[in-house]
Amino acid sequence: MRITFVKKIKLDGSFCKKCNEVQQKMDDAGQMEMIDEVLIADERDPSSPGMELASLYNVEQAPFFLVERDGEAPVIYTVYFKFVKEVLNQKTQEADELKEILNDNPDLDFL
């Protein structure tokens, strides 16, 4: 299994807030050891590796994780806690996961 972690740099040159928060959580939990590669999606540079990957898989949110397993189609995770639970097989709090989903998809609160 190969895991790629994609972080975003915004137009003003700073990392997106959630990218920093996820990076911090991963550092604290020792999860960065599981990451094979970190790519940057630089909004100022469409040809940056992370932007290319986002384009390839039509990912519209950052950060995201690309999980590649032998003989299987690559899987994209845009929800950090879902990634932690399903790929890293670590326990998560449902409340955290649900809040992250809503934060990333504010239109859902119209349902």
Place this chain on the structure above:
Amino acid sequence: MAENLASTNQVSTVDLDQKLSSQTPQEVLTYALNEFDNIAISFSGAEDVVLIDMAYKIAPEKVQVFSLDTGRLHAETYRYIEKVRNHYNIDIDVVYPESEAVNKLVREKGLFSFYQDDHKECCSIRKIGPLRRKLLTVDAWITGQRRDQSPGTRAAIPVIQDDKAFARPGDSLTKFNPLANLSSQEVWDYIRSNDVPYNELHDQGFISIGCEPCTRPTGPGQHEREGRWWWEEATLKECGLHDVNIKK
């Protein structure tokens, strides 16, 4: 065909979106209902009733509807859900939040914590949790989300999308937004011209209808979003990747 689409990758979903975006909501619904057997319409008790009306006219035997009962809806909305159930003679799967999660929230923060914090904690427990439970049981779902409901967010709502957030582990979930390109006016034109039953709250000035404590009528010229969570400062979504910067 359902299996083929269910296993399709994101790229082909994007191709499909380009194709379906130029089609009418009825054509999109026809496509969705033909492609998926296990597909459900999310009904909020508002003007998204047009989805039920359209689907009922296309394939009444395939209409599967669910509603999220947060426990805080207006009495009018409960009456309306029942009215729709009877009008179309359909089952509506009313989905509820986990009582333990609601108990914990209320015990720790009271019944109106969203006025002090923001609505997201409450919404995630009362709405997103049950929504996820429901979506784990289907292969595709249909929403009444429209682009004109949320002009503040950068991401355009596609007609069809690969729903990564709610997909079962190792599986895919397809989300259809047949009304994405419709305006509020066009939705209401449909409701009136087809005599579709609507929530009586609309006659009281409500445009967008959600939970009772978090919804209010709006005045002339106000956007419907101003009728929801009005005490919160509008913020722009930050984590979207600018479409213009992604090479197609």
